[in-house]
Amino acid sequence: MKKSVNKKKSMKLDALRFGLAGGIVSALCVGVSTILGLFGYYQIHNSMIIEMYGMIGYGQSWVGVLIGSVYGFVDGFFIVWIFALIYNWLLRKF
DSSP, rough: OOOOOOOOOOOOOOOOHHHHHHHHHHHHHHHHHHHHHHHTTHHHHHHHHHHHHHHOOOSSSSSHHHHHHHHHHHHHHHHHHHHHHHHHHHHHHH
């Protein structure tokens, strides 16, 4: 008698929705840290954000909250979207 081994199936990720979630979280992180930076908190963290986004218009201001949130959303979206695509590709290969 042969025993059949059941392989556990993994679920695919919806790359678009996963990317949107990552973009929203990233935008909130950049926006909130910029707001806190306006009140004197997280200065080292905000200096790193200025180094990343400063050359494309970001600054530690109320307008910078909006600009940084948009840039944070775009970065977070693409990083997490690519992660989901690679994860789904690996599911098919292995």
